[in-house]
Amino acid sequence: MLLQTVFLAFFGLAAIWFAVVVFRTSSMVRSALALLFSQAAIGTMFLAMQTEFLGVLQIMMMATEMAIMAIFMVMYMMDPGGLSGMDMTHQKRVSIAAGVLGTAVAVGTALLVDWGPIAGVPRPGAQVHDLGIELMERSMLIFETAGVTILTAMVATTAIAIGPRGPRGGVDD
Amino acid sequence: MAPLYVALLVGAVLFGVGLYGALSQTNLVMIMMGVEVMLGGAMVNLVAFWRFLHPETYSGQMFVLIVMTVMALEMAVGFGVGTGRFRAKGSVEMEEARDLKG
Numbered sequence: 586m587l588l589q590t591v592f593l594a595f596f597g598l599a600a601i602w603f604a605v606v607v608f609r610t611s612s613m614v615r616s617a618l619a620l621l622f623s624q625a626a627i628g629t630m631f632l633a634m635q636t637e638f639l640g641v642l643q644i645m646m647m648a649t650e651m652a653i654m655a656i657f658m659v660m661y662m663m664d665p666g667g668l669s670g671m672d673m674t675h676q677k678r679v680s681i682a683a684g685v686l687g688t689a690v691a692v693g694t695a696l697l698v699d700w701g702p703i704a705g706v707p708r709p710g711a712q713v714h715d716l717g718i719e720l721m722e723r724s725m726l727i728f729e730t731a732g733v734t735i736l737t738a739m740v741a742t743t744a745i746a747i748g749p750r751g752p753r754g755g756v757d758d
Numbered sequence: 759m760a761p762l763y764v765a766l767l768v769g770a771v772l773f774g775v776g777l778y779g780a781l782s783q784t785n786l787v788m789i790m791m792g793v794e795v796m797l798g799g800a801m802v803n804l805v806a807f808w809r810f811l812h813p814e815t816y817s818g819q820m821f822v823l824i825v826m827t828v829m830a831l832e833m834a835v836g837f838g839v840g841t842g843r844f845r846a847k848g849s850v851e852m853e854e855a856r857d858l859k860g
Contacts, residue, residue, distance in 0.1 A: 590761045597768030597802075604795045605776045608783070620791050627798045631781050634765065634809040637820050643801070644824060657837050658787050661850045673784050675853060680782035688774030688809065701760065706813050719816035720823075731827045736791075738831045743836030746818035753799060 592633040600626035621651035637709045638716065658753040765806035772799030786843070786850040790836045797829050 603623035607616050624647035631640030674680075707715065720728050768854065773794055779792030801822055808818025840850045 586761065590764055591775065592766070593761050593764045595800075597764060597822070599797070600768060600802075601771050601775065604772055604798075605777075607791055607795065608775070608779045608788070613787075616788070616791065620794060620847055623772075623795065627802055630765065630802060631805050634761070634805055636805050636809060636819070639805060639819060642823075646830070650830065654787070654833065656838065659851030661787060661840055661844055662785065673851075674782045675784050675809065677782055680778045683781055684774040687777045688770050691770030691773055695763065695770055695785055700811060702760060703810050704813050706809055712816075712819075716816050716819050724817070724820045727824065731824060735827065735831065738834055742834045743784060744843040745835075745838040748842055 589633060593630055594627045596629045596633060599623075600630065613662045614655055617651050617655035617658055620654070621647060624651065635706045636707070636712070638713050762806055762810040765802055767812075769802035769806065771798040772802065773798070775799075784851055786836065786840045786852055786855045789852065790833060791858055792824075793830060793832060801825050 600623045603626060606619040607623065610616050610619065625644050627638045628643035628647065633635075633641055634640075661672045706712075771815050776792045776795030776797075776799060779795060780789050783789050783792060804818055804822050804825065808816075808822075812818060818850070845853065
């Protein structure tokens with residue numbers, strides 16, 4: 586339990602540190618890499634909590650997702666290298682106040698609630714088996730709905746990204 | 759109880775950092791990064807609740823899978839909107855986006 590707490594604290598601090606770096610650095614590539622490291626640290630926290638399947642899934646998903654994000658950032662940002670020192674923030678005081686308030690409420694809830702006793706954890710193989718059964722039985726409808734939602738989002742995203750064409754006029758016309 | 763509290767505190771701070779990022783940034787991609795950090799904090803909490811309180815029911819892990827799906831969809835739709843905006847206006851700065859006309 587002590588070792589688990591130490592690992593959780595270490596990777597938790599790493600996740601927080603890299604999440605802060607995301608909004609502190611002016612280089613967009615560094616920003617994307619910091620988010621990748623933050624999400625990877627969260628995945629490692631999952632592993633420290635003996636949730637192997639979700640931990641590996643998180644690290645793999647975020648590695649690809651952030652690589653794609655870095656490409657989009659370089660494409661769309663006016664100053665991707667951050668060399669001109671542009672300030673791309675607004676309403677700083679309100680944002681800091683909201684962030685601090687959100688953290689305080691969440692920390693207060695975490696510390697004040699009596700969560701009950703700590704339970705033991707199933708073996709990794711049993712976890713994957715039982716999660717598969719959960720997905721294919723009780724949560725089947727949710728699982729299927731997620732699949733349909735992904736398909737809908739893919740079609741909608743492509744339609745938005747292509748833009749208007751034809752007699753109404755579009756960018757390419 | 760110590761590991762549960764550590765995980766919950768990390769989740770809380772990540773949520774706060776993400777909230778600050780989502781509210782303070784003017785660029786669409788950076789706003790999405792803030793939302794990703796917030797969802798990351800939520801996932802840490804969900805896994806901690808499953809692992810330390812109810813490991814016998816797998817709804818918690820299912821919930822995390824759904825949040826991961828939401829993260830991927832948020833990125834995809836966000837970049838779709840960003841691409842449309844960039845084609846129309848040449849920028850993804852959200853301070854200039856006063857309407858939804860594209």
